[in-house]
Amino acid sequence: MTETPDDPGADGPPPGPTTDAASANAAAARDGDGSVTVVGTAHVSADSVTEVEEAIERERPDVVAVELDEGRYRQMQGETPEDLDASDLLRGNTVFQFLAYWMLSYVQAQLGERFDIEPGADMLAAVDTAESLGIDVALVDRDIQTTIQRFWARMTIPEKLRMIGGLAFGVTDPRIVGVMAGLFVGIALGPAIGLFGGYLGVTDALLTSVTAGVAAGVLVGVVVEKAGGVALEPDARLYAGVGAGLATGGVVALSGALDPLVAAYIGDFAIRIVGSLGLGLAGGLTIGLLAAGLIGLVGTGPEPTDAGGIEELEMSDLTDTDVVTMMMEEFRQFSPGGAEALIDERDAFIAHRLVALREQGFDVLAVVGAGHRQGIEGYLADPASLPPMDDLVGEETGRGFPWGKALGYAIGIAFVTFFVLLAMAGVQDGFLLRLFGAWFLINAVFAFGCAKLAGARWLSAGVGGAVAWMTSINPLLAPGWFAGWVELRHLRVNVGDIGTLNDLLSDETRPVTEILSEMFDVPLFRLIMVVAMTNVGSMVASFLFAVYVLPLFGAELGGVGAVSRLMVEGARNSADLIWSVVAG
Numbered sequence: 001m002t003e004t005p006d007d008p009g010a011d012g013p014p015p016g017p018t019t020d021a022a023s024a025n026a027a028a029a030r031d032g033d034g035s036v037t038v039v040g041t042a043h044v045s046a047d048s049v050t051e052v053e054e055a056i057e058r059e060r061p062d063v064v065a066v067e068l069d070e071g072r073y074r075q076m077q078g079e080t081p082e083d084l085d086a087s088d089l090l091r092g093n094t095v096f097q098f099l100a101y102w103m104l105s106y107v108q109a110q111l112g113e114r115f116d117i118e119p120g121a122d123m124l125a126a127v128d129t130a131e132s133l134g135i136d137v138a139l140v141d142r143d144i145q146t147t148i149q150r151f152w153a154r155m156t157i158p159e160k161l162r163m164i165g166g167l168a169f170g171v172t173d174p175r176i177v178g179v180m181a182g183l184f185v186g187i188a189l190g191p192a193i194g195l196f197g198g199y200l201g202v203t204d205a206l207l208t209s210v211t212a213g214v215a216a217g218v219l220v221g222v223v224v225e226k227a228g229g230v231a232l233e234p235d236a237r238l239y240a241g242v243g244a245g246l247a248t249g250g251v252v253a254l255s256g257a258l259d260p261l262v263a264a265y266i267g268d269f270a271i272r273i274v275g276s277l278g279l280g281l282a283g284g285l286t287i288g289l290l291a292a293g294l295i296g297l298v299g300t301g302p303e304p305t306d307a308g309g310i311e312e313l314e315m316s317d318l319t320d321t322d323v324v325t326m327m328m329e330e331f332r333q334f335s336p337g338g339a340e341a342l343i344d345e346r347d348a349f350i351a352h353r354l355v356a357l358r359e360q361g362f363d364v365l366a367v368v369g370a371g372h373r374q375g376i377e378g379y380l381a382d383p384a385s386l387p388p389m390d391d392l393v394g395e396e397t398g399r400g401f402p403w404g405k406a407l408g409y410a411i412g413i414a415f416v417t418f419f420v421l422l423a424m425a426g427v428q429d430g431f432l433l434r435l436f437g438a439w440f441l442i443n444a445v446f447a448f449g450c451a452k453l454a455g456a457r458w459l460s461a462g463v464g465g466a467v468a469w470m471t472s473i474n475p476l477l478a479p480g481w482f483a484g485w486v487e488l489r490h491l492r493v494n495v496g497d498i499g500t501l502n503d504l505l506s507d508e509t510r511p512v513t514e515i516l517s518e519m520f521d522v523p524l525f526r527l528i529m530v531v532a533m534t535n536v537g538s539m540v541a542s543f544l545f546a547v548y549v550l551p552l553f554g555a556e557l558g559g560v561g562a563v564s565r566l567m568v569e570g571a572r573n574s575a576d577l578i579w580s581v582v583a584g
Contacts, residue, residue, distance in 0.1 A: 034358035036380055037061070038366045040373035041122040048122040052367055056129045061365040063357055064130035065138040066123045067350065067372065073139050076124055126367040140353035140366070142346055146393065150345065153396040154337030182288015183281065190280030194272055194548055197279070204268075205259070207275030212262040213253025214278040221245025253278075273548050341396070347375030349392045355383045411542065412473040415439075421570030422563075424577075431556065438549050443468035443541040447479045450537030454529040455520045460486040464534040472542045479538045480531035487530050497524035 039055050041048035056064060068076070130137045152160070193202060225241030232240060252258055262271065332339040350368060354376065357364050368376060379386050423432060448465030456464070464483030471477040500522050504515050519525050554563045 034062075034360060034362045034364065036065075036354045036358050036364045036366055038368060038373050038377055038380070040370035041367060049125040052122050052126045053129045056126065056133065056135070056365060059363075059365050060133070061135065062362040063136045063138050063364045064126055065140045065350075065354060065357065065364050065366040066126050067141045067366075067368040068123050068127075068139045069141045069143045070139055072120075072141075072144060073127070076120060076127075123367060138353065138357060138364070140350045142349045142392065146395075147341065147346060150341040150396040151338050154341045155335050156337065159335040159338060182284040182286070184284070185287055186277075186281035186284020189283050190277035193279050194276035197276060202276075202279070204271070207271055207279075208259050208263055209253045209256050210275040210278040210282075211266065211271045212256070212258035213249035213251075214274055215262070216252040216258060217245040217249025220248040249278075269548075269552055272552075273544065343371060344375065345392050347372050348379060348387050349389075351376050351379035351383075351386055352389055352392070354380060355386070415473045418567070421567040421574065423570070424573040425566040425570035426573075427557070427566060431553075435549075435553050438553070439545055440469040442545050442549065443472055443479075443538055446537035446541035446544075447483075447534050448537070450533040450540075451480075451483050451530055454533035455526050456483055456487055456530040456534070457490060460484075460530060461534075464530075464537075468534075468538040468541065472538050478531075478535045480534035483534040484527055484531040487527060491523040491527055493524040493527055497522050501525055 037055075037059060039052060041052060066073075127137050193200075197207075221241045221244055224244040225237055228237035228240050266274075332343075350366070350372065354364060354366055358380075366376070419432060419436070423429075444465040447468035448461045451461035451464045452458075460483045463486050464479040467477075467482050468479040471479045471482075501519060501524070504519055504522075520529065557563050557566060
């Protein structure tokens with residue numbers, strides 16, 4: 001019968017293996033000194049399965065310890081449903097932790113496909129062989145959720161971006177990545193052009209022409225993409241729509257044919273936003289297309305390193321000590337903190353469990369991944385070097401300054417302070433009400449729009465948009481959580497969704513647009529995207545409000561200088577009011 005610690009995060013050694021009728025070998029082992037033999041395996045190796053089975057048959061230990069936690073063991077055995085606690089995916093950094101878990105899962109699935117074996121077959125073989133021989137099984141790994149949370153928290157922001165970028169290069173055409181990078185550059189350029197474009201010769205007439213081009217291009221692109229569904233493949237239809245839209249937008253903007261119509265029916269505020277964003281996106285796409293062209297000339301992806309990619313690996317490499325050590329060191333150079341949580345801490349955690357079993361007198365055969373063998377054996381040889389168990393469990397809060405939270409609090413405080421000081425300076429209530437209305441509207445539109453782009457239902461998107469104004473000034477909340485909660489009424493997510501996503505990403509025979517469309521049909525992916533995109537929409541709205549809306553409203557009060565003077569006056573009035581209350 002399988003043994004699991006009562007509390008994986010508890011301090012102290014785990015209990016010994018338990019069975020309804022303890023084996024005679026185990027009972028006898030308690031009278032003498034125990035021992036631990038470590039077998040290093042590859043989780044996707046058929047040879048490792050054979051090696052594990054033969055080792056257990058040969059050694060006949062009291063206990064077989066496996067690198068599994070209770071949750072993974074039960075999923076492998078089919079003892080528990082694979083439903084995920086979706087509420088966990090709606091809190092804080094859990095979305096990003098899920099992405100980290102998905103990336104690790106994807107790499108392991110690719111290895112499994114490369115060697116035609118189910119990932120984790122070595123551990124399952126160890127459990128099945130031990131149970132068939134009446135040998136107790138101990139689950140000695142740390143809970144996977146704890147590991148992933150600590151893994152993500154230990155990584156720096158550049159490391160996280162590099163990891164996500166690495167996944168992008170691994171699962172899609174790098175030329176598409178180049179274009180997407182250009183879009184992000186364009187989104188950043190747009191507000192800068194809106195604020196400082198006048199110094200660079202960007203006139204109102206130019207912004208009007210660009211706005212007309214954007215409107216015409218979007219309209220034509222959508223029509224062509226929809227009409228192309230009759231005779232064109234999905235990828236060709238997308239390219240036709242984008243190409244026709246860009247061409248039409250360029251002609252309209254350069255000719256100025258629709259300028260009078262745009263100036264008559266679209267306000268100055270909208271022209272400034274759309275025009276500057278259009279110019280920014282045009283510049284960003286130009287950069288992206290140049291990058292995509294260069295990538296196409298030099299190849300479709302980075303060259304394999306000396307260690308080789310997945311396709312270059314041989315089965316013997318996966319369990320060869322020198323190769324595994326080299327791979328671990330490469331990962332450590334990429335992310336020292338991530339390697340500490342993913343490798344070093346688990347080495348120590350597993351070693352704690354094995355030492356405890358050994359001290360109880362059991363002869364243990366431990367089946368672990370080859371990358372953990374050296375670290376575990378080092379701790380077994382010198383148990384005094386083990387770090388305290390308390391340092392290996394629990395939630396990791398990160399070791400650096402929480403810049404993200406600090407920025408969130410700063411934005412919230414600044415927003416509230418801005419309104420309070422203007423009110424204390426005697427600014428008319430009508431002006432403040434219109435300013436608040438603009439804040440509510442821009443947050444609602446962008447959060448709602450981004451949620452719908454991610455496939456959210458109307459009600460989910462509406463709820464996300466309705467609360468976005470409030471969550472934007474409260475770093476403890478996010479509109480995506482609310483949209484996600486509503487979306488969960490119609491979705492059921494489970495662990496199997498990860499396998500479905502891995503299968504889709506591994507399919508190199510189908511168009512990218514078709515794969516992406518089917519990914520949005522996977523409940524787990526849709527939920528993650530709804531949450532993430534609603535939050536992104538709110539963040540973009542907050543940024544646009546600061547760089548576009550505030551300057552326009554500030555002009556009504558006499559410009560930035562006048563607004564600053566009013567805020568100083570409001571601060572003085574507030575101080576006087578507080579002093580009068582305290583002194584009076």
